[in-house]
Amino acid sequence: MLLAFDIGNxxxxxxxxxxxxxxxxxxxxxxxxxxxxxxxLLVRQLLLGDGLPPSAITATIVASVVPVLTRTIEAMVTRLxxxxxxxxxxxxxxxxPVLYNPPKDVGADRIVNAVAAYxxxxxxxxxxxxxxxxxxxxxxxxxxYAGGAIAPGINISMVALFxxxxxxxxxxxxxxxxxxxxxxxxxIQSGVYFGYCGLVDGLVRRMKVExxxxxxxxxxxxxLAPVLVRDTETIEEVDEGLTLEGLRILYENxx
Numbered sequence: 001m002l003l004a005f006d007i008g009n010x011x012x013x014x015x016x017x018x019x020x021x022x023x024x025x026x027x028x029x030x031x032x033x034x035x036x037x038x039x040x041l042l043v044r045q046l047l048l049g050d051g052l053p054p055s056a057i058t059a060t061i062v063a064s065v066v067p068v069l070t071r072t073i074e075a076m077v078t079r080l081x082x083x084x085x086x087x088x089x090x091x092x093x094x095x096x097p098v099l100y101n102p103p104k105d106v107g108a109d110r111i112v113n114a115v116a117a118y119x120x121x122x123x124x125x126x127x128x129x130x131x132x133x134x135x136x137x138x139x140x141x142x143x144x145y146a147g148g149a150i151a152p153g154i155n156i157s158m159v160a161l162f163x164x165x166x167x168x169x170x171x172x173x174x175x176x177x178x179x180x181x182x183x184x185x186x187x188i189q190s191g192v193y194f195g196y197c198g199l200v201d202g203l204v205r206r207m208k209v210e211x212x213x214x215x216x217x218x219x220x221x222x223x224l225a226p227v228l229v230r231d232t233e234t235i236e237e238v239d240e241g242l243t244l245e246g247l248r249i250l251y252e253n254x255x
Contacts, residue, residue, distance in 0.1 A: 004190060004247035005056045005073055005085070006109065007064035009132035010155075011223065012073075015244030016057075022241060024050055024249070027223075033066055036076035043080060046163055060085035061199065061242070063108040086251055088112060093254050097144045109243055110137050115221055116246030120142045124213035126204055126237060127242070128172065130158065130222030136203050138211055142217040146211065154196050154224055173224070175231065195229045204234040 002017040009030060016024040026046050026201065028039075040148050042099040043115050044054060060077050062085045064070040070087065075087045086092070096114050100106050107130065117125040125139040135241060137148040152160070162170040171185045179194050181187030208216050218237045219240040220228075239245075 001051075001063065002059045002248060002251055004244050004251070005060065005062040005077075006065075006112075006243045006247065007062065007066050007069050007073060008109065012069075014043070015241065015247070016037050016047075016052075017248050020248065025241060025244065026125050030066060030069065032066070034072070035042075036072050036079065039072060039081045040076045040080045040097060042182060043076065052233060054080050056079050059255070060252060061088070062086070062245045063088040063106045063112050063247055065109055086254060088247070088250060091169050092250065094141070094250065095253060096139070099146050106145065107135070107243075110135055110148070112243050112246035112250065113137060113221065114139045114246075115249055117159070117217070119239045119249050120245075121217045121219075122209060124192045124216040126211075126216050126218045127209055127221075128200060128204065128218065128220045128225070129131065129152070129243075130220065130224040130228065134200075134222075138207055138216075140211065141213065149207070151203070154192060154228075157196070158192055173227070175227075193228070195232065197228055200228065202216060 004015040006013040012028045012030050014026045015022050029041060047054060050187055060081060062073055074084055078190050090104055094111055094115055098106055113127045114137055115128050124141045126135040129213045132153045134153050135148060138146040140146050158173060161168060174189055175185040176189040176216055179190050181190045204218055207236045208214055218235050219237045219239055220241050225238045229238050
């Protein structure tokens with residue numbers, strides 16, 4: 001079995017694969033201060049909780065945008081499973097030409113998402129990943145990673161508003177009953193929620209024009225994707241496991 005690790009700034013997501021089938025998915029909070037022993041204990045408990053001993057894991061792969069945790073997870077994996085993981089980075093065959101300057105600056109998660117999206121749709125794609133930052137990635141008709149855009153994540157936007165506007169309360173991210181808020185809480189929720197939907201649609205439409213791909217497939221991933229998709233006009237599909245699927249494909253291509 002393959003265990004895939006997607007290390008993000010907010011969450012560490014794990015996917016367990018039996019062949020091409022994802023049979024389990026878990027999400028942990030990303031905590032920089034945790035040691036490899038602590039992460040090892042958590043991962044062991046997750047596996048045992050589903051009746052799987054660590055010996056059931058025969059391979060691992062890691063994509064990370066948190067360099068300090070990359071080393072921690074590598075050490076944990078090596079100790080727990082007996083051999084180091086495959087790590088997404090320079091030297092790994094992706095099958096995706098990267099048209100970025102310089103190519104090494106592209107986050108591992110963005111490349112992995114591009115690999116998964118193009119493998120699935122075999123056409124021009126735009127991937128919107130709702131994470132700590134919201135990333136927009138363009139994949140051409142020929143399967144090239146063309147670049148994209150990075151915006152503050154919706155949680156970051158909400159926290160910044162609360163921290164820098166003294167009279168505004170901290171509220172939950174939720175769809176308000178109307179765009180015109182009838183209270184301060186509803187007004188903040190409207191501005192953040194509907195404003196973010198507008199940001200997503202505006203960027204996607206502009207990217208389609210620049211890509212000369214009006215029919216590019218638009219897929220969203222990340223924890224907040226299901227929350228926002230009902231009020232966006234451009235996102236066609238939500239796949240919360242897109243990054244994990246990309247990791248599985250990369251492992252198969254490099255094993």
